[in-house]
Amino acid sequence: MKFESATIKDIAKALNLSTSTVSRALRGSYEISAETKKQVLEYAEKINYRPNPIALSLKERRTRAIGVVVSEIANNFFSQAINGIESIAYNRSYHVIITQSHESAERERVNVEHMAARGVDGLLVSLSSEATDLSYLKELHEKGMPIVFFDRVTNEIQTHKVIADNYLGAFHATEHLIYQGYKKIAHITSSPYLSITKERLDGYKAALEKHKIPFNESLIKHCNHGGMIVEEVEDVLNELYKSKTKPDAIFTAGDRLTIVCFGILKRMKQKKEAGFTGFTNTQVGDLFSPQLTVVRQPAFDIGQTATELLIQIIESRRPVTEFETRTLETSLIIRESSLKKANSAAESGSVQA
Amino acid sequence: MKFESATIKDIAKALNLSTSTVSRALRGSYEISAETKKQVLEYAEKINYRPNPIALSLKERRTRAIGVVVSEIANNFFSQAINGIESIAYNRSYHVIITQSHESAERERVNVEHMAARGVDGLLVSLSSEATDLSYLKELHEKGMPIVFFDRVTNEIQTHKVIADNYLGAFHATEHLIYQGYKKIAHITSSPYLSITKERLDGYKAALEKHKIPFNESLIKHCNHGGMIVEEVEDVLNELYKSKTKPDAIFTAGDRLTIVCFGILKRMKQKKEAGFTGFTNTQVGDLFSPQLTVVRQPAFDIGQTATELLIQIIESRRPVTEFETRTLETSLIIRESSLKKANSAAESGSVQA
DNA sequence: CTGAAAGCGCTAACAA
DNA sequence: TTGTTAGCGCTTTCAG
Numbered sequence A, B: 001m002k003f004e005s006a007t008i009k010d011i012a013k014a015l016n017l018s019t020s021t022v023s024r025a026l027r028g029s030y031e032i033s034a035e036t037k038k039q040v041l042e043y044a045e046k047i048n049y050r051p052n053p054i055a056l057s058l059k060e061r062r063t064r065a066i067g068v069v070v071s072e073i074a075n076n077f078f079s080q081a082i083n084g085i086e087s088i089a090y091n092r093s094y095h096v097i098i099t100q101s102h103e104s105a106e107r108e109r110v111n112v113e114h115m116a117a118r119g120v121d122g123l124l125v126s127l128s129s130e131a132t133d134l135s136y137l138k139e140l141h142e143k144g145m146p147i148v149f150f151d152r153v154t155n156e157i158q159t160h161k162v163i164a165d166n167y168l169g170a171f172h173a174t175e176h177l178i179y180q181g182y183k184k185i186a187h188i189t190s191s192p193y194l195s196i197t198k199e200r201l202d203g204y205k206a207a208l209e210k211h212k213i214p215f216n217e218s219l220i221k222h223c224n225h226g227g228m229i230v231e232e233v234e235d236v237l238n239e240l241y242k243s244k245t246k247p248d249a250i251f252t253a254g255d256r257l258t259i260v261c262f263g264i265l266k267r268m269k270q271k272k273e274a275g276f277t278g279f280t281n282t283q284v285g286d287l288f289s290p291q292l293t294v295v296r297q298p299a300f301d302i303g304q305t306a307t308e309l310l311i312q313i314i315e316s317r318r319p320v321t322e323f324e325t326r327t328l329e330t331s332l333i334i335r336e337s338s339l340k341k342a343n344s345a346a347e348s349g350s351v352q353a
Numbered sequence C: 001c002t003g004a005a006a007g008c009g010c011t012a013a014c015a016a
Numbered sequence D: 001t002t003g004t005t006a007g008c009g010c011t012t013t014c015a016g
Helices: A008-015 A019-026 A034-045 A053-060 A076-091 A103-119 A135-142 A166-179 A196-211 A230-242 A253-268 A298-313 B008-015 B020-026 B034-046 B055-060 B076-091 B103-116 B135-142 B166-179 B195-210 B232-240 B255-268 B300-316
Strands: A064-070 A096-098 A120-127 A149-150 A162-163 A185-189 A218-220 A251-254 A275-279 A293-296 A324-330 A331-334 A350-353 B065-070 B093-099 B122-125 B147-150 B161-163 B186-191 B219-221 B249-252 B277-278 B293-296 B325-326 B333-334 B349-352
Touching: A008 A019, A008 A034, A008 A162, A019 A034, A053 B103, A064 A298, A064 B249, A076 A096, A076 A253, A076 A298, A076 B232, A096 A103, A096 B020, A096 B093, A103 A162, A103 B055, A103 B300, A120 A298, A135 A149, A149 A298, A162 A166, A162 A196, A162 B186, A166 A196, A166 A251, A166 A275, A166 A331, A185 A196, A185 A230, A185 A253, A218 A230, A218 B219, A230 A253, A230 B034, A251 B122, A253 A275, A253 B076, A298 A324, A298 B103, A324 B195, A324 B300, A350 B076, B008 B020, B020 B034, B034 B065, B065 B076, B065 B103, B065 B325, B076 B093, B076 B255, B076 B300, B103 B122, B103 B166, B147 B300, B161 B195, B161 B300, B161 B333, B166 B186, B166 B195, B166 B293, B166 B333, B186 B195, B186 B255, B219 B232, B232 B255, B249 B255, B255 B325, B300 B325
Parallel strands: A064 A096, A064 A120, A120 A149, A149 A162, A162 A324, A185 A218, A185 A251, A251 A275, A275 A293, B065 B093, B065 B122, B122 B147, B147 B161, B161 B325, B186 B219, B186 B249, B249 B277, B277 B293
Antiparallel strands: A293 A331, A331 A350, B293 B333, B333 B349
């Protein structure tokens, strides 16, 4: 149950050369005669020789592989981000290893440690909602593992970060609802540990403040599993609609949360009057009924940017000590779901935010 | 820019033992004194020793990793299948390496060869729509690489296969449209090279035949990129609606194709009368307008089953020569989009197919 | 019970 | 220009 590939040794034996000569010839070293080189190259080609990357990694301590940790690939934002990651990695000839944490800190850690042990050259991570103890990551980073965070980042580790402008995205979404005449805007969001949660909440609050709408704590609801557990979202919505200050609009943070919430509302027939918008990168917001107003993140760009920064660290000769945080713009795509029913035909289109 | 972990050598040196003794102690060999064992284990624990998996792979020729190739993770079917794969792999302590072909034969090949070279213990593959020359896979398989195909399979390689019952799924979907009174049912499908294309087309034909509806070649359209290129789908739809035999219903094969097609139709305002259904594993078919009738594949199960079969091959002592093809049931979930507008309130619900 | 040495495939410093 | 040798981290004969 194994498959031997040709090795440098086979070539050496066949050609009556030493392995080092073959090795050098293969990599086109200048100190090998054209004659020998040609011979080796041809034979290698003939037997379809492929260097063994495992042996190479062992020797060189590098793998030309980048490890990625996201919570869930079945999430529009992440799958688009991953495509961005791959697009850069591919033409810089890095391989991409994708793993999912499923929002579990434990899984996240196992994945990271496995990839580290397997010798990935760097890590692209978007933290899980459970992630609180980051000491293992910190340690890894201190030992020299290049890491770039994207989307869900942390301040505990000094490195590059790439995020969407969650603050402004939330601000504009909320303001849009306000302009529509909504006053009691609920914000349903994810685990308070996540950076994105705070950023979006801040944007939401800022919009309220700007428009002199008092902030009401009871309109903020956390779904710690980010919509992975449907009951959690249902409970939150029930609470919201049972409370004295029933919301007249809902603004959700998070891709999965938005879709799940939208679905439940639809089933609850509660959506009739409530304005609705949320963060999601779904491609099919215009196919829904009502058509969905969304805050869209530049997921592909975020993936690309993060990868560029990571490769930059990986390939840097000297330790990188200057780190930056890149913030990319979101866009608010206005459709039916957020429009006051009176004027629902009006103001539909896409707006930069 | 590197991070040294403790090695067996460090332990040996610290404890004044030989590396072989340490190695044996670590793996609990019976021929090591309890004394020494304890000493080694404790020290290893203390310095948080982790064996280097790269060195292990080099030596043992196995990695406890499974490689996966799918066309696109941003596809409901595949992301669900991957979750199935991971669920099994995880508790059999295999790691899963996910790669995307983006429907390119070239990318597929690069991915497969890279994973093979990296020493994955086995491969789970769903072929890309471009895949025609499978000789490299065949060769790999003959050299002993365990491979299980799922979803998009091939007969060129003798191994386990796990698929949905595409034939019956298509049959029931088509028949459902016929029962609704549709007569000119177009079938929009993917590359003719794919196994699923043929299976679904056959099911479609069989349903027509059963109901004595003549088969009309011009109602069959192939989108060779499976919906990745939107224009391709638009062209096909335009052709369809310009031809003399305008379809009165559309049945699509393929997840992405279904969604893209549905979206275009909606924009074309053509959907008004046309019945519509297709293969897709979207979770949000009921949020669309009109609500979408879908053929749903047991993606998670398919992933699980394929993984179980693969691990079975990997861990089998003797070469496996008996192969099976597992076929899992699809389900037809009937909603608005496929119902004749006259009776659109009627017959809505889920049906096993 | 423990150690020395070889070897997995490859590169590179050092010799020739 | 080419060969010899050591070594990356680990396991495993083979000796002691």
